[in-house]
Amino acid sequence: AQRVTQPEKLLSVFKGAPVELKCNYSYSGSPELFWYVQYSRQRLQLLLRHISRESIKGFTADLNKGETSFHLKKPFAQEEDSAMYYCAPHRGRRALTFGSGTRLQVQP
Amino acid sequence: GAVVSQHPSWVICKSGTSVKIECRSLDFQATTMFWYRQFPKQSLMLMATSNEGSKATYEQGVEKDKFLINHASLTLSTLTVTSAHPEDSSFYICSATRDSNSPLHFGNGTRLTVT
Numbered sequence: 001a002q003r004v005t006q007p008e009k010l011l012s013v014f015k016g017a018p019v020e021l022k023c024n025y026s027y028s029g030s031p032e033l034f035w036y037v038q039y040s041r042q043r044l045q046l047l048l049r050h051i052s053r054e055s056i057k058g059f060t061a062d063l064n065k066g067e068t069s070f071h072l073k074k075p076f077a078q079e080e081d082s083a084m085y086y087c088a089p090h091r092g093r094r095a096l097t098f099g100s101g102t103r104l105q106v107q108p
Numbered sequence: 109g110a111v112v113s114q115h116p117s118w119v120i121c122k123s124g125t126s127v128k129i130e131c132r133s134l135d136f137q138a139t140t141m142f143w144y145r146q147f148p149k150q151s152l153m154l155m156a157t158s159n160e161g162s163k164a165t166y167e168q169g170v171e172k173d174k175f176l177i178n179h180a181s182l183t184l185s186t187l188t189v190t191s192a193h194p195e196d197s198s199f200y201i202c203s204a205t206r207d208s209n210s211p212l213h214f215g216n217g218t219r220l221t222v223t
Contacts, residue, residue: 043112044152044201044214086151098144098152 004033004070004087006099013077014107021072021102023061023087032090033070035061036098039083047072047085057081077106110136112204114215121192122223129187129218131202137182138204142212143175146199158185192222 005024013019025031035047048056050063050070061072070087087099111134121127131141140159144152156177157165164177174196176188185204189196199219203212 043216044203046211049211088152100151 004089004099006085006087006102008102009100010103010105012105012107015079016076019072019074019077019081019104019106021085021087021104023070023072023099025068025070025087025089031063031070033061033063034088034090035059035070035072036086036088037083038086044086049090077104079106079108082106110206110213112138112202112213112215114202114218116218117216118219118221120221120223123193124191126188126190127192127220129189129200129202129220131185131187131204131215133183133204133213136204136206138185139182139207141179141185141202141204143177143185143187144201144203146201146217152201155187189220192220194222196220197222 003026007022011021025033034049036044037047038044047059048054048061050061059072059074061070063070072085082105084101084103086101113132113134115130119127140157142157143155145155146152154167155170155175156167158177158179160179160182166172174190176190177185179185185202187200197220199217201217202215205212
């Protein structure tokens with residue numbers, strides 16, 4: 001089964017500090033991995049996908065097949081980045097089981 | 109744009125009754141909609157994929173006769189929890205996409221409580 005693990009439930013950093021939200025996957029084949037974000041009182045939304053290799057809101061994520069990881073990184077966290085972040089594998093358009101999520105708190 | 113509306117936001121029902129949850133794409137045509145379930149303190153799990161005009165595809169372990177999905181138009185998919193039991197109490201979320209190259213857009217979710 002395609003599965004992802006987000007080991008940290010809560011990550012608290014100060015504004016301006018670097019951020020890395022961890023995501024490890026455990027399945028074979030060519031993974032399609034996405035990051036989703038849910039800001040307070042808002043619905044879940046796509047943040048970025050690994051195939052596009054894009055940077056959204058300063059966040060990037062590189063697929064590391066050797067380490068089976070897809071960590072989300074941002075060099076300088078902002079208070080508005082505080083949210084719940086989910087890593088999710090996709091098969092085509094289907095987002096399968098999401099990771100358990102990591103709550104990012106950026107303190108002033 | 110790309111708004112997905114889910115209704116109701118919450119519902120309480122008695123055991124044995126059926127509950128219908130609607131998922132609407134308000135400003136785009138959704139060829140595919142997805143239904144997820146989230147248990148307390150757990151993550152979202154895909155239940156089924158709903159394609160307009162055809163039968164839904166259910167994930168392993170999801171009872172299709174229990175969770176009836178209808179996607180009769182390009183803007184509406186419904187999930188009916190039949191003969192609900194307390195263990196069906198959960199948070200149900202839908203998402204929709206225009207096509208295979210478009211991102212998923214999520215509804216706000218429906219909290220179902222079965223007493």
